[in-house]
Amino acid sequence: SQQGEEDPQALSIQEGENATMNCSYKTSINNLQWYRQNSGRGLVHLILIRSNEREKHSGRLRVTLDTSKKSSSLLITASRAADTASYFCATVVFGNEKLTFGTGTRLTIIP
Amino acid sequence: EPEVTQTPSHQVTQMGQEVILRCVPISNHLYFYWYRQILGQKVEFLVSFYNNEISEKSEIFDDQFSVERPDGSNFTLKIRSTKLEDSAMYFCASSTTRLTNQPQHFGDGTRLSIL
Structure with a gap:
């Protein structure tokens, strides 16, 4: 499989619940980033976690990184209708500039 | 907050025609990128650009593609002879420094819709 696979592909939850999305990758990385994409819009950077970090927080977002398992998770707590979007992980390998994106998770928050 | 702006929002072109997609990166950014997203597929890297030259490109970025920063503010992607498979969303991105540990x-x- 390819670098950057998210699961689930789609997730629907009630407003106020927590949403967890997972990302797996294949090669060693320098950092991993999460982006949000609202329908018809560009990608908005959410959070970056370096390969030597295990957990990072930003507001209602919590990202974990397990380099031994080559996986990351994004937790959105106390979800809101405005969180409805597609979420992508993207990896950066050492010595490289490009972002390699995963397949994305489409999150729907039900009011 | 400063934004990256792209024009046009939608471009319809006949197959075989040339198309130029335009981007105005954030003003103090030095690194520029193009990505594309074919409908229902992943976002794919095309090219990165720094100091008026290409610093990295993907296999997708063949001789039909070129990039330019003609006037110090715009950053353009040209497709010389479009094919049906060039139909996609094209995203421009910029960053302050080389990507390592910096967001785009x-x-x-x-x-882009090719007919």
């Missing part, structure tokens, strides 16, 4: 800021994209 994306525009809202140009939807």
